[in-house]
Amino acid sequence: METTLIILKPDAVQRGLMGRIISRFEDKGLQVVGCKMMQISQQLAATHYEAHQAKGFYAGLVRFMTSSPVLVLALRGNGAITICRNMMGATFGSKANPGTIRGDFGVSNSFNLIHGSDSPEAAERELKLFFTPGEVLNWGRAGEAWVYDMSGGKPE
Ligand code: IDP
Ligand code: MG
Secondary structure: OEEEEEEEOHHHHHOOOHHHHHHHHHHHOOEEEEEEEEOOOHHHHHHHOHHHOOOOOHHHHHHHHHOOOEEEEEEEEOOHHHHHHHHHOOOOOOOOOOOOHHHHHOOOOOOOOEEEOOOHHHHHHHHHHHOOHHHOOOOOOOOHHHOOOOOOOOOO
C-alpha cells in the first residue's frame, strides 16, 4: 500500500471545495489516514517547492501557498500516488480534462486547487514535511474487504 501527500490549496479551501474533493478520493476507495488544516509557513513552502526555486513562478507560488489555510491529507491505497495524480489532472484547469479535479473545478493558469506527490520518493519526503509520525493513523477500514480482492493474499 502506498501513502501519498495531498494538499487542498488555498483556492480550494476558500471556494468551499474541500468536501467535494475529499469525497472524490473516498468514493474512489482511497483511505484517509491523515487530515489537518494548517497555514503553511514561508519556510515550509520554500522547502516543499525547493525544486522550483529557479522558476519564474516560484515567488508567486510561495505567496499563493502561504496566503490562506490549506488542508493536508495523507491518502492510502494500492498505487495511490498515480491514482491521485490521474484524478487531479493536468497542472492547470484550463488544460485539465473534464472528470479530473482540476478539470472540473478550475479555469486558472495559476491557482490549481490541489497538490499531489508525484513519486514514491516525493511522497516519503513530503509526508514527513507536513505530518508528524503520530498524525498518520494506521486504522483498519470496516469495508476494506469489499474495496480490494484480498483472496490472493495481497490487494488486487
Ligand atoms: P504539478 O502540481 O501538476 O505537479 P508542477 O509543474 O510540479 O505541477 O508545478 C508545481 C506547482 O507550481 C503547480 O501545481 C502550480 O501551483 C505551480 N506552477 C507551475 N507552473 C506554473 C506557472 O507557469 N505559473 C504559475 N504557477 C505555476
Ligand atoms: Mg509536480
